[in-house]
Amino acid sequence: MADEDDIILSELNDEELVLQMHDDLYDGLKEEIEEGVQILLERGWTPYDVLTKALVAGMTIVGADFRDGILFVPEVLLAANAMKAGMAILKPLLAETGAPRMGKMVIGTVKGDIHDIGKNLVGMMMEGAGFEVIDLGINNAVEKYIEALETEKPDILGMSALLTTTMPYMKVVIDTLKEKGMREDYIVLVGGAPLNEEFGKAIGADAYCRDAAVAVETAKAMVARKHNQL
Amino acid sequence: MRLPDDTALTEAGLAPSARGRVLLIACGALAHEVLAIKRSGGWNHLDLQCLPANLHLWPDRIPAAVEKAVGDAKGYEKVFVLYADCGTGGQLQEKCKELGVEMLEGPHCYSFFEGNDRFARIAEGEITAFYLTDFLTRQFDAFVWRPMGFDRHPELIPMMFGNYTKLVYQAQTDDPALDAKARDAAERLGLAYERRFTGYGDLAVAIDRIGGS
Numbered sequence: 001m002a003d004e005d006d007i008i009l010s011e012l013n014d015e016e017l018v019l020q021m022h023d024d025l026y027d028g029l030k031e032e033i034e035e036g037v038q039i040l041l042e043r044g045w046t047p048y049d050v051l052t053k054a055l056v057a058g059m060t061i062v063g064a065d066f067r068d069g070i071l072f073v074p075e076v077l078l079a080a081n082a083m084k085a086g087m088a089i090l091k092p093l094l095a096e097t098g099a100p101r102m103g104k105m106v107i108g109t110v111k112g113d114i115h116d117i118g119k120n121l122v123g124m125m126m127e128g129a130g131f132e133v134i135d136l137g138i139n140n141a142v143e144k145y146i147e148a149l150e151t152e153k154p155d156i157l158g159m160s161a162l163l164t165t166t167m168p169y170m171k172v173v174i175d176t177l178k179e180k181g182m183r184e185d186y187i188v189l190v191g192g193a194p195l196n197e198e199f200g201k202a203i204g205a206d207a208y209c210r211d212a213a214v215a216v217e218t219a220k221a222m223v224a225r226k227h228n229q230l
Numbered sequence: 231m232r233l234p235d236d237t238a239l240t241e242a243g244l245a246p247s248a249r250g251r252v253l254l255i256a257c258g259a260l261a262h263e264v265l266a267i268k269r270s271g272g273w274n275h276l277d278l279q280c281l282p283a284n285l286h287l288w289p290d291r292i293p294a295a296v297e298k299a300v301g302d303a304k305g306y307e308k309v310f311v312l313y314a315d316c317g318t319g320g321q322l323q324e325k326c327k328e329l330g331v332e333m334l335e336g337p338h339c340y341s342f343f344e345g346n347d348r349f350a351r352i353a354e355g356e357i358t359a360f361y362l363t364d365f366l367t368r369q370f371d372a373f374v375w376r377p378m379g380f381d382r383h384p385e386l387i388p389m390m391f392g393n394y395t396k397l398v399y400q401a402q403t404d405d406p407a408l409d410a411k412a413r414d415a416a417e418r419l420g421l422a423y424e425r426r427f428t429g430y431g432d433l434a435v436a437i438d439r440i441g442g443s
Contacts, residue, residue, distance in 0.1 A: 074379025194319035
């Protein structure tokens with residue numbers, strides 16, 4: 001039986017429901033997010049609107065509070081889990097109904113690095129922003145990146161590392177791209193806890209992205225600039 | 231010197247005794263080991279100050295904390311920083327260079343306890359290993375279990391540890407109780423377990439060099 005204080009999602013109007021979903025996402029409430037997504041779809045919302053207005057907007061708040069030290073990794077992961085559950089409902093519908101395609105990204109953690117929390121968050125937020133994401137997983141050697149770039153022909157290459165011992169490998173990948181004359185074909189974004197802007201510049205990346213939200217904004221801006229040049 | 235308990239070393243660190251010509255500024259996670267090496271070498275002229283070990287939860291704060299400690303150190307002939315890079319991405323090294331103080335070599339304590347050369351050789355074959363030292367074994371709940379939220383949300387364990395395959399306990403001392411605790415940590419994380427006695431490794435080499443100079 002529901003407590004008196006329990007909120008019945010279906011009784012909320014659209015605006016209240018979206019705000020409640022932001023709260024539920026913040027609290028990592030997976031089942032509530034799934035229910036909220038279903039309700040909005042039943043009310044005739046397009047899958048794209050549910051994704052951007054309810055899920056991505058909510059996750060952006062989570063990202064901002066993580067950056068400001070209000071939320072920590074466990075809370076972000078719970079929120080990401082909830083968002084992932086909502087996206088699982090929306091993904092097939094987005095494919096059917098069509099949604100703006102922003103571009104394509106190949107992403108993976110570098111050789112020697114198995115830490116993929118950041119990479120997974122970036123991948124999810126990029127998908128939420130309308131990018132097609134090809135996830136190479138963890139521990140990627142330069143050959144794997146090159147092969148994926150040649151096969152997938154993305155706009156963006158994203159590399160992630162958590163360890164100070166593995167982050168120099170990003171330069172190995174970028175140098176190989178230069179040697180093969182492929183560097184200018186891709187926007188290269190790098191990220192990970194021990195990196196900084198200076199490191200990104202020093203290795204020849206196009207940008208260092210300190211979190212998933214910055215990665216999305218940077219990717220959007222750079223892809224738009226690239227397309228304008230064509 | 232009487233050491234505060236591990237919780238105090240984690241959250242508050244240790245103030246210097248103001249006795250000694252050379253100040254060692256160390257991570258709180260190294261306090262027991264530094265004092266043991268100091269005792270065995272008879273290095274009475276070395277004083278020890280520890281910064282809170284939980285700075286490792288925010289590595290970007292380590293350079294500023296070290297800078298403050300070096301600035302506050304008055305009346306010593308020399309200051310030595312007992313930190314490795316510790317996830318600062320080279321920023322601690324730059325800070326120490328700027329301050330004119332030496333620091334430990336290596337990426338982190340797992341490396342210098344093992345011996346930096348040996349660790350560099352084996353690291354590539356061990357990328358799915360999660361390491362604990364004596365201190366981290368004693369403080370497993372404070373450093374890993376609770377900050378990662380596993381006490382409240384065990385469903386997060388596979389998200390954070392799903393890519394690891396084994397827990398390596400790098401033992402600085404022979405202590406069956408710590409061995410059992412580390413084994414229990416491995417079980418809780420769903421990882422295979424390996425105990426490896428390292429002793430104090432390159433930390434002893436560095437402190438004995440400072441003590442003897």
